Amino acid sequence: IxxxxxxxxxxxxxxxxxxxxxxxxxxxxxxVNMPTLSFKDRVVSVALTRARELGFTTVSCASTGNLANSTAAIAAHAGLDCVIFIPADLEAGKVLGSLIYNPIVMAVEGNYDQVNRLCAEVADRYGWGFVNINLRPYYAxxxxxxxxxxxxxxxxxxxxxxxxxxxxxxxxxxxxxxxxxxxxxxxxxxxxxxxxxxxxxxxxxxxxxxxxxxxxxxxxxxxxxxxxxxxxxxxxxxxxxxxxxxxxxxxxxxxxxxxxxxxxxxxxxxxxxxxxxxxxxxxxxxxxxxxxxxxxxxxxxxxxxxNGLKTQEAVQAQVGHPLLISPKLESFEQALERARTLERLDWQEASV
Ligand SMILES: Cc1ncc(COP(=O)(O)O)c(C=O)c1O
The missing domain is CATH 3.40.50.1100 (Rossmann fold)
Structure with a gap:
């Protein structure tokens, strides 16, 4: 695939x-890997190719976020049914980055290791192709x-x-x-x-x-x-x-x-x-x-x-804000002066 x-x-x-x-x-x-901006697209590409060869029609994974995005996207491309399992407290970008491909998404109240244990039981009972459990050799x-x-x-x-x-x-x-x-x-x-x-x-x-x-x-x-x-x-x-x-x-x-x-x-x-x-x-x-x-x-x-666009929460409070100006040259020039002063202050602090 x-x-x-x-x-x-x-x-x-x-x-x-x-x-x-x-x-x-x-x-x-x-x-900048394709299609979902992490190395997980590599492992999923291999795992789902093999899943299709083995005759699985539903694919799944236990994920910390990126694997879920890749599995959902590549399953959509291949026309495979997809159910993914993630911890409930993931970053918004990771959750949206799965939902958009319209798989069934299970947000589990627990950490990844608990999600993984649940998935081992589901894999046993339902016979789905879990990319990182029963398909793990190919994924890896x-x-x-x-x-x-x-x-x-x-x-x-x-x-x-x-x-x-x-x-x-x-x-x-x-x-x-x-x-x-x-x-x-x-x-x-x-x-x-x-x-x-x-x-x-x-x-x-x-x-x-x-x-x-x-x-x-x-x-x-x-x-x-x-x-x-x-x-x-x-x-x-x-x-x-x-x-x-x-x-x-x-x-x-x-x-x-x-x-x-x-x-x-x-x-x-x-x-x-x-x-x-x-x-x-x-x-x-x-x-x-x-x-x-x-x-x-x-x-x-x-x-x-x-990719950082998926975990914006981590740096949101650390990057400052754009300078809000009115559409006037004077407003721009005042703001520019302010920005340059700020930059100098930052520089001075850093070099102390
Ligand atoms: C962005 C990213 N880097 C590295 C890793 C580590 O992968 P592994 O579980 O193969 O050690 C992960 C796993 O989810 C990941 O999402």
Missing amino acids: DVGTGMTPLVKAERLGRRLGLKNLYLKNDA EGSKTLAYEVVEQLGWQLPDQVVIPLASGSLYTKIYKGFQEFVKVGLVAEKPVTFHGAQAQGCAPIAQAFREGRDFVTPVKPNTIAKSIAIGNPADGIYALEIARKTGGQIATATDPEIIAGIKLLAETEGIFTETAGGTTIAVLKHLAEAGHLDPEAVTVAYITG
């Missing part, structure tokens, strides 16, 4: 790179395209270090698998790639296990603005831990204010408006650079996995 998913831009991030002291920083920009393989494309866009070479957000850990582990496969079939020369991971501090079960040297993940109750990556009981957590350790990477965290600052930093330096998951990635990228965990000369790829 092809709705134009994939081959999103790999952007050389000169300005952000200078701010962070990284000379070869690239951003894989899935904030879809993330490998984020590895394949980066290799191709770098001129058929592997990056040296990557930074990837983790919820269930599937994306992170499958990008690793994608690089390995290209080496195995001889499309790219082998070299070590360091895998760094990013979690929100308010939901960081994998980062916690990493920090404590554990090889098992203890589930947590999520409490963060980064709702798309708020999975307290991550299915692929142990595999992610293994990859971080074997490649010499870190799995680090960002607080909610740091996530907001990360969203703004990326927007102001590169013109990319990402959602909270991307804010987490940028905040962790900054931490890792400051702590000396990143080689400043090396080819670094940060994966931007979702």
Whole structure:
């Protein structure tokens, strides 16, 4: 099922790179993936293609928001019936971004892990194709395209270090698998790639296990603005831990204010408006650079996995307001003077 998913831009991030002291920083920009502006379009495209082959007529998912949007949109395109399950407290943009495709939407009073448990029971009883439960192997393989494309866009070479957000850990582990496969079939020369991971501090079960040297993940109750990556009981957590350790990477965290600052930093330096998951990635990228965990000369790829227009609530109070003027030159000039003074004050505060 092809709705134009994939081959999103790999952007050389000169300005952000200078701010962070990284000379070869690239951003894989899935904030503009099609059709629903997140990397989830990749995994759903594969899962629903297989669902159709297997004869499913109703497809479904347990979602933190982006997966719901992708499943609803791509099911609509394929003419499949669709029922999606989300936590009831998701951002308005994520809810509307599913409803518009007219699936049945179940808003569950509970967190993602409770939604997921309910869906396992529904999948058993109804025999529907759940993209991330009974179709999960196909769904997961879809993330490998984020590895394949980066290799191709770098001129058929592997990056040296990557930074990837983790919820269930599937994306992170499958990008690793994608690089390995290209080496195995001889499309790219082998070299070590360091895998760094990013979690929100308010939901960081994998980062916690990493920090404590554990090889098992203890589930947590999520409490963060980064709702798309708020999975307290991550299915692929142990595999992610293994990859971080074997490649010499870190799995680090960002607080909610740091996530907001990360969203703004990326927007102001590169013109990319990402959602909270991307804010987490940028905040962790900054931490890792400051702590000396990143080689400043090396080819670094940060994966931007979702679009900021879907999580406007997160930054609404942090971006100021437009200057309201009357349609007169004088009004414009007064406002311009005010804006410039404000800008100078901001600048002065920042440089103190
Ligand atoms: C925007 C975004 N980035 C990253 C992730 C993490 O994906 P995974 O569950 O494969 O770790 C998600 C998951 O929902 C997401 O929505």
